[in-house]
Amino acid sequence: MRSVRIIARRELTQYFTSPIAYLVAFAILMLTGWQFNVDLARRVGTLPPDGAAVLGAFGFFTVFFAPLLTMRLFAEEAREGTLELMLTMPVRDSDIVLGKFIGAWLYFSAILALTLVYQGIWLAITTARAYELRPELDIGPVISAYMGIWLFGGATLAIGMLFSAITENQIVAGYLSMSALFILWLGDFSGSVIQNRALAQAVRTLSLQAHYSTSFLIGVIRFEDVVFFVGLIVAMLFITTRVVESRRWRG
Amino acid sequence: MNAQNPTSASLREKLTAWAGVVGGIALVLAGLLYLLTGQLSAAVFVCVLVGVGGLSAWVWGNPDEFQAWLAGRQTRYGTASVLVTVLFVGLIAYAYVLVDRANITADLTRVQRYTLNAPTREAISQLRERGFRVQLVGFFTRNKLREQEAADLITRQYEAEGRGVIEVLYIDPDEEPDLAARYNYQPGFDGTFALVVLDEQGQPFVREMEEGGQPRYMTLYLGEPTERNITTGLKTVASAGAFKVYFTVGHGERSLTQVDDNGISRLRASLEGQGIAAEELPLAEVKRVPEDADLVLIVGAWQPLSEAEVQALDEYLQRGGRLGIFADPPILEAAIVGEAANRFLAEGTPFSDYLWDEFGVRLRDAFVIETQPDLVNGSEWMPIINTIAPHTIMSDVRDEPISMRFARPITLVDAPDERQGRYMREPLLFTSEASFGEANIEEFLTNSRVEYNPAEGDIPGPLLVGVTVRRQLEFQEEVQPRLVIIGDSDVLKNEYVKSVPGNVFLWTDVVDWLTGFSEAVSFAPVSDPTLLKLVVSAQERKTIAVVTMIVLPGLVLLSGLAVWWYRRRL
Numbered sequence: 176m177r178s179v180r181i182i183a184r185r186e187l188t189q190y191f192t193s194p195i196a197y198l199v200a201f202a203i204l205m206l207t208g209w210q211f212n213v214d215l216a217r218r219v220g221t222l223p224p225d226g227a228a229v230l231g232a233f234g235f236f237t238v239f240f241a242p243l244l245t246m247r248l249f250a251e252e253a254r255e256g257t258l259e260l261m262l263t264m265p266v267r268d269s270d271i272v273l274g275k276f277i278g279a280w281l282y283f284s285a286i287l288a289l290t291l292v293y294q295g296i297w298l299a300i301t302t303a304r305a306y307e308l309r310p311e312l313d314i315g316p317v318i319s320a321y322m323g324i325w326l327f328g329g330a331t332l333a334i335g336m337l338f339s340a341i342t343e344n345q346i347v348a349g350y351l352s353m354s355a356l357f358i359l360w361l362g363d364f365s366g367s368v369i370q371n372r373a374l375a376q377a378v379r380t381l382s383l384q385a386h387y388s389t390s391f392l393i394g395v396i397r398f399e400d401v402v403f404f405v406g407l408i409v410a411m412l413f414i415t416t417r418v419v420e421s422r423r424w425r426g
Numbered sequence: 427m428n429a430q431n432p433t434s435a436s437l438r439e440k441l442t443a444w445a446g447v448v449g450g451i452a453l454v455l456a457g458l459l460y461l462l463t464g465q466l467s468a469a470v471f472v473c474v475l476v477g478v479g480g481l482s483a484w485v486w487g488n489p490d491e492f493q494a495w496l497a498g499r500q501t502r503y504g505t506a507s508v509l510v511t512v513l514f515v516g517l518i519a520y521a522y523v524l525v526d527r528a529n530i531t532a533d534l535t536r537v538q539r540y541t542l543n544a545p546t547r548e549a550i551s552q553l554r555e556r557g558f559r560v561q562l563v564g565f566f567t568r569n570k571l572r573e574q575e576a577a578d579l580i581t582r583q584y585e586a587e588g589r590g591v592i593e594v595l596y597i598d599p600d601e602e603p604d605l606a607a608r609y610n611y612q613p614g615f616d617g618t619f620a621l622v623v624l625d626e627q628g629q630p631f632v633r634e635m636e637e638g639g640q641p642r643y644m645t646l647y648l649g650e651p652t653e654r655n656i657t658t659g660l661k662t663v664a665s666a667g668a669f670k671v672y673f674t675v676g677h678g679e680r681s682l683t684q685v686d687d688n689g690i691s692r693l694r695a696s697l698e699g700q701g702i703a704a705e706e707l708p709l710a711e712v713k714r715v716p717e718d719a720d721l722v723l724i725v726g727a728w729q730p731l732s733e734a735e736v737q738a739l740d741e742y743l744q745r746g747g748r749l750g751i752f753a754d755p756p757i758l759e760a761a762i763v764g765e766a767a768n769r770f771l772a773e774g775t776p777f778s779d780y781l782w783d784e785f786g787v788r789l790r791d792a793f794v795i796e797t798q799p800d801l802v803n804g805s806e807w808m809p810i811i812n813t814i815a816p817h818t819i820m821s822d823v824r825d826e827p828i829s830m831r832f833a834r835p836i837t838l839v840d841a842p843d844e845r846q847g848r849y850m851r852e853p854l855l856f857t858s859e860a861s862f863g864e865a866n867i868e869e870f871l872t873n874s875r876v877e878y879n880p881a882e883g884d885i886p887g888p889l890l891v892g893v894t895v896r897r898q899l900e901f902q903e904e905v906q907p908r909l910v911i912i913g914d915s916d917v918l919k920n921e922y923v924k925s926v927p928g929n930v931f932l933w934t935d936v937v938d939w940l941t942g943f944s945e946a947v948s949f950a951p952v953s954d955p956t957l958l959k960l961v962v963s964a965q966e967r968k969t970i971a972v973v974t975m976i977v978l979p980g981l982v983l984l985s986g987l988a989v990w991w992y993r994r995r996l
Binding site: 191192193194196197198200201204205208209211212215216218219220221222223224289292293296300310311313314315316318319363364365366367369370372375376379385389390393394395396397398399402403406409410413414417420421424 | 499500503504507510511514515518519521522525526528530531532533534535536539540567568569570571572575576579598601958959960961962966967970971973974975978979982983985986987989990993
């Protein structure tokens with residue numbers, strides 16, 4: 176575990192010392208901030224507050240920015256030859272994969288933590304006593320939505336890592352993982368596209384959004400959704416490990 | 427001489443190597459097709475043939491390469507790696523399926539919005555006690571997979587709570603149109619639920635058999651899959667037989683069994699569909715309204731009620747009875763169909779006098795003429811009911827038009843005496859200002875002429891054609907008689923009930939108000955303080971926008987710039 180911790184810390188440090196990662200965080204905050212204000216304007220006088228609404232949009236943005244965080248993880252190291260060096264070190268392949276993943280997930284968590292500002296604003300609005308009939312913020316769905324988006328983010332990062340391990344080109348890795356995640360996102364609407372109901376149902380079961388928007392986002396934690404995301408993360412990390420490992424015996 | 431041309435040998439090796447690749451892909455495709463369709467279709471068979479053929483060609487044409495591939499390091503490691511991966515992913519998928527079946531959920535919402543409430547559990551135990559078995563039937567096409575999953579969140583709880591009592595069935599109307607039709611699926615029902623009661627064999631009760639021998643089940647349409655709708659449906663079933671409506675007979679009333687446009691068989695079906703029993707009441711024979719009557723309806727009577735019948739109704743009302751009267755204008759129908767004149771509630775008859783003396787309500791010997799008939803199907807006999815009084819009874823009618831034909835105006839007492847003063851008369855329906863009440867019926871019958879002539883007793887519009895009566899608050903003791911009087915019985919006939927939504931709403935609301943049925947079966951939602959509307963001042967919104975759109979992203983950007991600047995200097 177020590178090697179995992181060291182690799183994770185190294186990756187996390189790289190994120191925080193890279194301007195690109197700050198630009199990604201900036202873009203995310205601009206987008207979610209915009210979404211938050213639009214949602215706020217829409218609700219004034221018509222709807223109750225919903226702390227989870229902004230996280231619905233965050234999930235969609237994650238589909239596009241998670242690949243930006245993962246595309247370099249293996250592809251860059253493979254291109255620069257440092258991955259071979261790493262593979263010769265007394266570290267297990269799974270430790271390398273796990274360490275890099277944890278580093279990325281911690282950075283994702285840090286960006287996610289910034290969105291707590293929105294929840295602080297909701298609480299400030301709803302607990303102020305200036306008006307008699309202010310609604311109360313339902314904290315439950317906020318908690319479940321954060322749990323859901325955190326697992327959702329982990330799954331997107333794990334998928335992105337796999338594509339980064341498959342190719343040596345960062346752009347290709349980013350493009351492939353973005354495409355895959357977008358398809359997995361749209362899988363929620365498979366019934367509108369696929370004629371075969373059984374196939375549409377199967378595609379939808381694999382969809383990331385299907386396990387997030389109809390449960391976590393509305394305040395319900397379904398154990399099967401937790402297992403889906405954890406299982407997806409574990410499966411993707413396992414396959415990524417196999418791909419990295421294959422470098423040892425591929426010709 | 428037997429040695430092969432090196433070029434052709436190389437070509438054969440290349441071709442057979444490609445055949446092997448194509449064969450492998452074809453076999454994978456065959457497996458996928460079989461998994462997706464679950465059938466050994468012609469396509470699967472062709473793919474298997476191509477696969478086997480391609481691989482055979484490779485083995486035959488390039489045996490050395492095949493042997494090397496089998497024994498090669500990449501193949502050994504690769505195969506082992508793929509097998510381990512497939513096994514691992516399979517285990518995860520299996521765990522997911524197990525957990526999915528276990529249906530373990532945690533509802534974090536403050537009012538447990540996605541957990542069955544106490545009234546729902548009570549309704550389910552009532553069903554169990556009364557020996558009912560029901561089926562919740564959801565209609566979801568493949569376009570509504572998302573909605574189906576959202577519905578499943580709640581229906582799975584009903585199924586778990588009502589084990590052995592409640593079943594859930596999903597039907598795709600596109601894939602199973604015949605089955606959907608059996609459950610009375612109609613366009614626009616996609617994404618909604620219906621409820622059916624099952625018999626001892628677990629089969630839905632059949633309402634009617636169609637010509638082709640296809641059964642039509644007795645369904646109760648629930649609408650959107652919310653706890654409120656589903657539980658109201660369950661309570662409706664649980665209360666089956668607890669409510670009984672009697673329809674008087676023997677005075678030329680519209681018939682419950684008459685299925686043509688003029689009958690009211692649809693009303694009976696509607697009542698029975700909700701578990702309310704409907705029976706005929708020959709008042710002249712039985713002399714007394716039965717104890718189990720929740721409501722007595724007089725729909726389209728032509729003959730006047732006798733003194734004894736009026737006394738029976740009075741006795742019923744004084745013990746808290748509920749009465750609905752749908753009365754047509756006098757004489758008029760006789761002129762058209764040539765039958766005996768309508769004398770029901772004619773002024774001076776016992777029942778008319780009773781309604782006036784007791785409740786201060788009188789149906790006039792007149793009929794409504796609409797002077798702007800072009801607005802409503804071009805008929806002056808069909809008044810425009812354009813004013814609906816704000817009354818709880820009309821909560822569902824809202825803006826839906828109500829169709830009447832030959833309506834009879836109603837007069838309320840201006841200065842009620844002590845007896846009449848015990849009751850509250852609340853207007854319900856008015857005709858338009860352009861209408862008037864033609865009182866000179868004799869002239870109409872003779873000359874077929876209608877003309878507004880106040881001197882001859884014609885009544886200026888708008889005219890009251892619907893009223894409710896109930897006790898004043900200070901007189902509401904343990905008994906609370908209620909009346910609804912509507913100056914037309916056409917509103918309830920099959921022709922209008924099947925085609926005019928406003929008439930259906932009027933009918934159901936009248937029955938609800940008179941019997942208290944909806945109150946008994948409806949599901950009271952839990953009060954949720956988190957559902958109040960958001961209140962934020964403009965100044966607060968400006969501050970929030972600055973913090974979230976400028977300050978927060980700006981701080982992150984500045985941090986990035988600082989890092990970049992610092993690293994540049996190193």
